[in-house]
Amino acid sequence: MSKSKIKIDRVTVEYGNNVKRSWFGLRKTQPSPCEVGGRVVLKDISLEIQHGEFVSILGHSGCGKSTLLKIIAGFSTPSTGKVWIDGEEVVGPRPDHVFVFQEGALFPWLTIGENVAMALRSVKDARERQSKAQEYLALVALEGVENYYPYMLSGGMKQRAEIARALAAQPDILLMDEPFSGLDHLTRLHLREEMLYLHIMLKDTTILFVTHDIDEALQLSNRLIILSEPPAQVKCVRSIKVPHPRNLASEDLSDLRANIYHHLGVHTAI
Numbered sequence: 001m002s003k004s005k006i007k008i009d010r011v012t013v014e015y016g017n018n019v020k021r022s023w024f025g026l027r028k029t030q031p032s033p034c035e036v037g038g039r040v041v042l043k044d045i046s047l048e049i050q051h052g053e054f055v056s057i058l059g060h061s062g063c064g065k066s067t068l069l070k071i072i073a074g075f076s077t078p079s080t081g082k083v084w085i086d087g088e089e090v091v092g093p094r095p096d097h098v099f100v101f102q103e104g105a106l107f108p109w110l111t112i113g114e115n116v117a118m119a120l121r122s123v124k125d126a127r128e129r130q131s132k133a134q135e136y137l138a139l140v141a142l143e144g145v146e147n148y149y150p151y152m153l154s155g156g157m158k159q160r161a162e163i164a165r166a167l168a169a170q171p172d173i174l175l176m177d178e179p180f181s182g183l184d185h186l187t188r189l190h191l192r193e194e195m196l197y198l199h200i201m202l203k204d205t206t207i208l209f210v211t212h213d214i215d216e217a218l219q220l221s222n223r224l225i226i227l228s229e230p231p232a233q234v235k236c237v238r239s240i241k242v243p244h245p246r247n248l249a250s251e252d253l254s255d256l257r258a259n260i261y262h263h264l265g266v267h268t269a270i
């Protein structure tokens, strides 16, 4: 059997006690004043994710989904346990492991084109960089906005630009933390469709996707991981083998949806 892309090995996170965080390689072992409480958020999480998988992580608000993603990204280190990527222990962030944040992280002082071009620093020629940035913007249906500043775009456009910047980095692993939260329903549906197309196109990229939207997870993922309430453990894992595009009203997916709601404590999903 092939080696796992990502291996999460008995990861426990306790905030306010022996917390270790690392930001861009700098580490400290003392918790900051905001890390108080001595609370176990994640408990003994072990998971394996295969190359090219699209895995969604679901769970109640505050159960530790973002915490888990940040540990995989190398932004913070667990209290105990380890994460391995391609057999190497994660000790900090890497440029080919790209994080798309819930709150959006475009640089407000750069144009959209410059934001995307930031991820193309290996392309030395400025004109080529600019043209490649436009290609990535076109991939997410954002032509003609390269000279706009982020404040000039709608929420959905900003999120698309964010995804274009993430793709421009040609990520090996894409970590997406509720990337479509805060957007209207219709925009989410459009972005979901685009995400599906991008995943088919970028079949070598492994995607971890945190969402609260069960339909989004059912439509996009190869596998769903449901975390329990804190201290969160892996409550259940479900593979979805239904080919894309998926009909969420089909019997298989409706049953699976009901089962996921049940695991999340919702017994009458309306």
Ligand SMILES: Nc1ncnc2c1ncn2[C@@H]1O[C@H](COP(=O)(O)OP(=O)(O)OP(=O)(O)O)[C@@H](O)[C@H]1O
Residues within 6 Å of the ligand: 015, 016, 034, 035, 036, 041, 059, 060, 061, 062, 063, 064, 065, 066, 067, 068
């Ligand atoms: N730096 C920190 N110091 C102390 N507690 C923290 C810190 N970061 C997160 N937490 C706590 O850990 C718990 C899990 O937070 P996390 O953001 O991982 O949850 P989540 O499942 O992603 O939530 P949501 O779905 O609402 O975004 C929360 O109770 C949060 O308050």
